Every structure is written in structure tokens, then in C-alpha cells.
Amino acid sequence: MLKIGSLPIIEPDKIDDVASTLLKPQFVAMKTKNFSIAPGLLQSFWNNMRNQKFAELALSQFLSLCIGDIEKTKTKEVYTAPPYMNSILSVLLNIAITYGCVFSKDSYAPYIEKIFAFNIPEVTIVLAKIQYYLTTKLTFRNMIDGLLSDQKSKLLNELTWSLLMLKMLRFLNTASQEEAQPLFDDLKAKLDCSVNFTESIIILHFIQLILTCFPGKYTTYLDRCLPFIVTFLAKPMPVSKMAHDIGAEIKRELQYPGAAYYQRLQDISSMNIAFDGAIPVLFDQRASIFTNYCYSLSTKFQNIQACYINFAKFFVQNTLRTSKDFSIDRLVNIINTLSFDEESITSIKTKYKIKEDIPPEQVISSKAMQPLVFPLNMCRLSLNFQPNAAMLTPLDANTYMFMTPIPALLNRTFVDATIARAAQLTDETSIVNQPLFIAGDDLIVSSVLQGIVCTLLDKSKQLSRVFFTVYLLPIDDSSVNELANSIAKRDPIYASFVRSAFTGAAGTAPTHNEESTADFPPILEKTSSTSNNIWFSDPSPLNTIQFAIQHFLAFARNAVMVNIWTAELVTDADPLKTIIVPWMTSIHIGDIFAGQTITKIPEVSPKSVFRMSVTEVMRGTETYDKAKLTSLSVWNVGGDSNIKPSDNWVFIEWTKKNFELTETNRRPKFADKITSKLVTEWKLEASEKSPPFSVLIDQRVYGPLKSIRVTKMQDPYQPNEQLKLRLATFQICN
Structure with missing residues (x-):
């Protein structure tokens, strides 16, 4: 065994020799702290997971070590999952998707069958999918299907899509044209199928990723998909626009490889002038x-300036077909005047006296153009x-x-x-x-x-x-x-x-x-696999x-424009002062409608009597004198309403009764006890002899109050418009 000082390093071909003495004890140590490890050692553990033998050992250890804890939960022939079970299923899913069916069934199948026998429904659903990935040869068709389908489990939905997307991007990064062809054949077949609205958006986005991340490399294959992409033009927005834009990008990429990559850089640099x-x-x-999850020794930042220069070097050789060496300043000048048309290309060649000296059949590598x-x-x-x-x-x-x-x-x-x-x-x-x-x-x-x-x-x-x-x-x-x-x-x-x-x-x-004592010796990686x-x-x-x-x-x-509202508060301590609080999600008085909250909501005093006025959408103002309330909520986002944060109104609901809303006891069951309205303005004021009240605004408590009034917050630059906050999105479906 190799050592640096007293620290052991495991050679890849010696894993079997040290599994029992060095590695398995560390899995046991992890289990004593619910399968955890000190944050500083986490990256080392996952570096080891790049080794197939270590991954197979981890698969069997995670499965076998949790069985005893499941057996201890038995009550009247019913078993329950230990609290760490989801984290175990997550790592097993990661291993299964990453490696597929390369492991010996003897190393994991007996443990999986044992856990199936416990008949824990939420575990069985996920474990069945893990077993599928461990025993089924992954084709690109079933990977694409997995990328598009609903996984029928919260845990599977949280992890499967990203793991499959990363697996396909890793493959495409190193694959030859011949190796990649089956993926594009399956992609074309999927495009030819009847895919639903959501699947259409995901599959078109995957194509956009390929165009951008692999400049010019797979454009010919994507061109063969173009007749099927065209059929998406008949679908509703935003699918039709995505199909139109991607179709145009494919055509331009065929003529000018790297154009999609360059356009992405343009979009990004224009969005963020202030921080380069x-x-x-x-x-x-x-x-x-x-x-801890935002820094990694393996991360190499590829700044936007370097991306532009790498594109310029590729463009000069691939499109201008010259081996002439240009300075950085000259390359910057070229891309600053570039537009992807013959007139622009001719102008650049003339201005810089470029003569083509690279044969048309010579392929120029785009490998240096890595994603930003x-x-x-x-x-x-x-x-x-x-x-x-x-x-x-x-x-x-x-x-x-x-x-x-x-x-x-x-x-x-x-x-x-x-x-x-x-x-x-x-x-x-x-x-x-x-x-x-x-x-x-x-x-x-x-x-x-x-x-x-x-x-x-x-x-x-x-x-x-x-x-x-x-x-x-x-x-x-x-x-x-x-x-x-x-x-x-x-x-x-x-x-x-x-x-x-x-x-x-x-x-x-x-x-x-931090208290975990598990410490896995690193496994020597002779050639980097990633x-x-x-x-x-x-x-x-x-x-x-x-x-x-x-x-x-x-x-x-793209972006969702979230309307910003003001809550005008008058406190019990200083009723001559009005306090403005900008808010964007919800306001709650009492907790009947609030659902999950970060902070406990103060109860409304049974002695409270209010005067309330609401201005409904497309209607006038309605006033309620001597109103009794046990709970009231105002929603700009969330709740059981279908309100969108970009709507020009808020949803208000209140009741003077006492009841509890649960997953089974939903609002319709108490419809006769709830009053609800869509409003553009709302005011609640405690009567003169009533005790003050408190409110929860965007998960923070304010009070004691005498009154609260909700109105639209004016945009300081456009006084007739409501202030909005831009929330970034990929594609919004109305």
C-alpha cells in the first residue's frame, strides 16, 4: 500500500485486498452517525466513487448495513423505514444510474430482496427503480424516457432527471460521432412519437443544451431531427416558439459551427455587465x-472572457479557414464586429487580409469551447x-x-x-x-x-x-x-x-x-475518468x-414578473405613524389558512371586532362593519387558489369560525364557512375598544397593530405602474 507520511493511499488494483480491513470499517463508522461524514471528507469519498470496485462495495455496504435497523422497527408485522433511509436510497440511485448493470448481482441482489420483503411502500417504489437501473442495460431510448417521465416518487423526482441529464452530457463530451449516433437515432424516434406538452419542453431544452455545449460536433445529427422538430410548431406556446428558435439555431449552426455557443455568451454577457x-x-x-456545496477542488471556472477568446480562435480556423495567428486584441475586434452572414465574413476577410490555407476537409476541434x-x-x-x-x-x-x-x-x-x-x-x-x-x-x-x-x-x-x-x-x-x-x-x-x-x-x-469519525483513504486515480x-x-x-x-x-x-404590494401598518404604540412594508407572498392573521409557516402566527383575540373594506376586481368597494374574524389570509403567491404572482390582484379569504384545514379536510369541505374574493385593495381596522392584533407578512410577525391596509406598490420610475420583481425562469407555461 502506498503512503504519504502515515496516510494510506489505496492503489486501484488493491481494493479487494483492503476492503475488509480499511474500507468496510469506515462504512460502519458512517452508520453510527446515520450514514454521515465530516464535510471536509465528503469530496474524497465521492472521488473514490469514481472507482467501479469501490462503488460496488459501497452499494453492498449501504444495503446490508440498513437491514438491521429496519428489522428493529417491526411492530405487529409492520416495518418502517429508519430516518436515514431516503439518504441511503439517494446514494443507491446515484450509483445505479452512474454505473448501470456492471456489478455482480451477488453483491446486491440478496439485500434488495430482503428489503423488498419488509414491504415498506415508499421504499419499495424507489428500490424497484434502483433495481431496474442495476439490471437493465441502459439504452439512450430508456434514458430519454427517464428524462421525460414522471417518476411517481418525490425522491425519484428530486434526483433522477439531473442524474440522467449529467450522464448523457458526460457521454456526449467524450463520444465519437459513431458512438453518439445511437443516441440521436433514439432522440429522433422520440421526437417522432406523440409527446405531451411538458415532455416537448424538456426534449427541446435537451437539444438546446447539445447545441450549446458541443459546438459544431453533433449538428449533422440534429439536422436529421429537424423535420420532426418542425412538427412542434403546431403546438401551443411556448413549445412552438422553442421549436422555431431551435430550428433556426440548427440551420445557422450547420453553416457557422459555434454560432449557438457564441449566442449564449452574448446573452449571458448582456445580462450581467456589472460583474463580468x-x-x-x-x-x-x-x-x-x-x-460546502458551492466549492469543489474539481471545479475549474471558465470565465466569459476565456470563452470568447476560445470561440474566436475556433471561428478563425473553422469558418475563416486560416491558420494565421492573431493577437488577443485582434481576436476581440473580430468577434465584436461579427454577425453570422456572408457579408460579415467577407468583410472580416478583407479587413484583415485573410487568405484561406486550411483545407475544407480538415476538421477543427471545438474541444476548447467549454461551457461557461x-x-x-x-x-x-x-x-x-x-x-x-x-x-x-x-x-x-x-x-x-x-x-x-x-x-x-x-x-x-x-x-x-x-x-x-x-x-x-x-x-x-x-x-x-x-x-x-x-x-x-x-x-x-x-x-x-x-x-x-x-x-x-x-x-x-x-x-x-x-x-x-x-x-x-x-x-x-x-x-x-x-x-x-x-x-x-x-x-x-x-x-x-x-x-x-x-x-x-x-x-x-x-x-x-462534524461528529462523524468515518475517514476513507483515497484511492489513487491513475488517469482521470471525468x-x-x-x-x-x-x-x-x-x-x-x-x-x-x-x-x-x-x-x-425568461422571467416571471412578481407584483410587489405594500402593507400600510398603524401600530398600537404610535397610531399617528404609518409604516410601509413591501411584501410579495402572503399575509396571515390567525393560522387557519396559512399552512406551513416559519414563525408561529399570533391568535386573534375572541374580543376583537374589526371594520374591513375590500375593493374587488371589476367591482366597487365593500365594507364590513363590526366584523368578527378568527383567521384571514391574503395571497399573492401560494395557498389553494390558482392565483399567479403576475396577476394584478390578490386573493383574500377569511372566516369567523374555527376549523382545521388538512390534506383530507380541504377548503371545499368548509365552503359555507369561508368568504373569499379577488381584490386590488384591502383594509382591516380594529374597532376602538378592541385589543390590537398581529400579522404575519412574508413569514415575519408585525404588531401589535391597530390597522393594516394593502395596496399596490408604485414603481418609482413609472408611478402609474406596479413595482415588480423579476424571477428567472426557463420557459413559462400559462
Whole structure:
């Protein structure tokens, strides 16, 4: 065995020799802490998983070690899954999809049959799919089918699509034309089938990925798919537009290889002038585990400048057909004047006196044109504060804006740099689109929103040519993620590859635990089996999450415009003062309708009597005097309504009764006890002798209050328009 000092390193052909003495004890050590490992050792474990023998050992160990714990749960012939079971199933699914049917059945089949015999439904569904991948030779047809189909399980939906997508991208990155042909034959056959609306969007997006990630490499195969893509023009939006755009890209790529790659760079560079490709990432400091998944020794950042230069070198050789050596400045000048037509090509050849000296039959490699990998500027936010008088910014004599502690941090992190770059724009029509990546729940998005609103009011002139686009990645399913859920309902690509990307991958065994003593010796990798670009790297949880982030940033070019509303609060302590709170998801008084919340909602006093007025859509204002309430909710996003955050109204529901809404006892059962309306304005005021009340606004409690009024928040640059926040999406289906 090799050693560096006293640290052992396992040679690949010696794994069987040390399995019992060095490796199996570490799996047992992991099990004592619910199959976890110290965060700093996680990457080493997954580097070992690149070795097939180690992966087979891991497969058998994860299966065998959990059986004893399942047996201990037996109650009246019924077994239940141990709390770590989902993380075990996740790692087994990862191994099964990555390696397929290469392992000896003796190493895993007896354990799988034993777990099947326990008859735990939620485990059986996932384990059956794992068994399928372990015993069925994966063809491209069934991989594509897996990419498109509903997996019938939350865990499978969280992981399967990303794992299959990464597997196909890894294959295409190294495959020859001949090796890749079966994939495109199956892709063409799938396009010729009757695919539903959601499948159409996913399969067209996959084609777009191939065009962009492999410049010129597979264009001939995609051209053969074009007659089938054309039939998608008859489908509803956005499928028809996607088909039209992809068809045009394929035709242009045939004539000018690399054009789709160049266009993607153009789209990305135009979206983020202020940071030259580096993206601010905002997250709650309590979720520090998030940073562990955003850095990897295997990650090689491919900045946008390098991508442009690599494209220019390829373009000069492949399209201009010259071996002439150009300086970086000259290459930049060429791509700055480039448009993909004969006139532009002729003009460049004439201007730079280019003579073709590369034979037409010589193939120019596009390997250097790797997909862009954005650097991420990590920014921790503290959300552990309660609203207080020190957080009020005066707007006029008696009106104040609630200001979180966030604006100053936002200014330092990216706003000041964005303003400085916007000031350099000479074209009066130019606009800076500044992306913000937010990892977290509705509370952090709302806190950032309040910071942005305060910044817009404070620096309205400097930010008049700037707009912000938020890329939202949920990182905790136990929290409130109504905004992300709303996007996922309408964007199949977001639902498949972003919504649960972090929670699914981070829940894969081994999970993080500083107290775990497991420490696997590294296995020597004599030749690297994977790329150091995360678009094509191994499917470890770290790389799967990073792929989700990079894929989201590079390809989510559309947006949902979320309307911003104001809550005008009058407190019991100072009834002459009005406090403005910007909000975007929901308001709750009492907890009957609220569902899951981050913070407990104060109850409404049975002594409370209210005066309420509502302005309904397309109707006048209606007033309710001496109204009794036990619970009331106002929804801009979420709830059981079909309201969209881009609608010009909010959904309000209230009751004066007491009942409990559950998965089985839904709203229709209590329809006679609930009043609901679509409104553009709403006010609730406690009567003079009533006790004050508190409200939950975007998962934060405000109160005690005398009154609350909801109205549309004006855009500071267009006073007749409502302020909106851009949430990035791939393709939105209405």
C-alpha cells in the first residue's frame, strides 16, 4: 500500500485486498452517525466513487448495513423505514444510474430482496427503480424516457432527471460521432412519437443544451431531427416558439459551427455587465452548509472572457479557414464586429487580409469551447432580527418605510459596483440587468426585496437604468417555498432541474456531520475518468448541485414578473405613524389558512371586532362593519387558489369560525364557512375598544397593530405602474 507520511493511499488494483480491513470499517463508522461524514471528507469519498470496485462495495455496504435497523422497527408485522433511509436510497440511485448493470448481482441482489420483503411502500417504489437501473442495460431510448417521465416518487423526482441529464452530457463530451449516433437515432424516434406538452419542453431544452455545449460536433445529427422538430410548431406556446428558435439555431449552426455557443455568451454577457460574469449569491448565514456545496477542488471556472477568446480562435480556423495567428486584441475586434452572414465574413476577410490555407476537409476541434462556469460571490445574510423602531426610514412627516439591515450589505456587495458600471454607459437606451442568485426560502427573498426597495428609493436616479433578476434555489424543504413552488408549477425545466436540486443532492448519503469519525483513504486515480468542468464531471452531490446552479444561470433567460404590494401598518404604540412594508407572498392573521409557516402566527383575540373594506376586481368597494374574524389570509403567491404572482390582484379569504384545514379536510369541505374574493385593495381596522392584533407578512410577525391596509406598490420610475420583481425562469407555461 502506498503512503504519504502515515496516510494510506489505496492503489486501484488493491481494493479487494483492503476492503475488509480499511474500507468496510469506515462504512460502519458512517452508520453510527446515520450514514454521515465530516464535510471536509465528503469530496474524497465521492472521488473514490469514481472507482467501479469501490462503488460496488459501497452499494453492498449501504444495503446490508440498513437491514438491521429496519428489522428493529417491526411492530405487529409492520416495518418502517429508519430516518436515514431516503439518504441511503439517494446514494443507491446515484450509483445505479452512474454505473448501470456492471456489478455482480451477488453483491446486491440478496439485500434488495430482503428489503423488498419488509414491504415498506415508499421504499419499495424507489428500490424497484434502483433495481431496474442495476439490471437493465441502459439504452439512450430508456434514458430519454427517464428524462421525460414522471417518476411517481418525490425522491425519484428530486434526483433522477439531473442524474440522467449529467450522464448523457458526460457521454456526449467524450463520444465519437459513431458512438453518439445511437443516441440521436433514439432522440429522433422520440421526437417522432406523440409527446405531451411538458415532455416537448424538456426534449427541446435537451437539444438546446447539445447545441450549446458541443459546438459544431453533433449538428449533422440534429439536422436529421429537424423535420420532426418542425412538427412542434403546431403546438401551443411556448413549445412552438422553442421549436422555431431551435430550428433556426440548427440551420445557422450547420453553416457557422459555434454560432449557438457564441449566442449564449452574448446573452449571458448582456445580462450581467456589472460583474463580468461573477454572480452574487445571497443565502441565510444559518444555512452555512450551502457553501460546502458551492466549492469543489474539481471545479475549474471558465470565465466569459476565456470563452470568447476560445470561440474566436475556433471561428478563425473553422469558418475563416486560416491558420494565421492573431493577437488577443485582434481576436476581440473580430468577434465584436461579427454577425453570422456572408457579408460579415467577407468583410472580416478583407479587413484583415485573410487568405484561406486550411483545407475544407480538415476538421477543427471545438474541444476548447467549454461551457461557461460562473464564479460565485458568496454573501451571507443575517435574518435573525425582529422589526423595531430603529429599522424605520422616514418617507415624509408621518410615514416610514420598514428597512431590514440588508441594504447596506447589498450596496457593498453589488449595488455600488452596478451603479458605477451603469454610469459608464453612453447609449441612452442601454440597461443593466443585474442577476442575483438567492439560495433559500420565501423569507430571504422577501428580506432581499425589502432591501432592494429601500435601495431603489434611496438611489433612484443612479439605478434608473438597472433592473434586478432573481435566480431562486430552495435549500430547505421544511421551510416555506411558495415562490419556488409557483415557478415549478408553470416551468417544467425549473421543476425538473432546479426546484429540488439542492435538497435532493444534499440529502444523499453520506450526509454532513462534524461528529462523524468515518475517514476513507483515497484511492489513487491513475488517469482521470471525468472532466474538471462540472457540466461533464462525476455526479457527486457537490457537482450535481453546482451543475444545477450553472445550468440555471446559463439557460434561464425568461422571467416571471412578481407584483410587489405594500402593507400600510398603524401600530398600537404610535397610531399617528404609518409604516410601509413591501411584501410579495402572503399575509396571515390567525393560522387557519396559512399552512406551513416559519414563525408561529399570533391568535386573534375572541374580543376583537374589526371594520374591513375590500375593493374587488371589476367591482366597487365593500365594507364590513363590526366584523368578527378568527383567521384571514391574503395571497399573492401560494395557498389553494390558482392565483399567479403576475396577476394584478390578490386573493383574500377569511372566516369567523374555527376549523382545521388538512390534506383530507380541504377548503371545499368548509365552503359555507369561508368568504373569499379577488381584490386590488384591502383594509382591516380594529374597532376602538378592541385589543390590537398581529400579522404575519412574508413569514415575519408585525404588531401589535391597530390597522393594516394593502395596496399596490408604485414603481418609482413609472408611478402609474406596479413595482415588480423579476424571477428567472426557463420557459413559462400559462
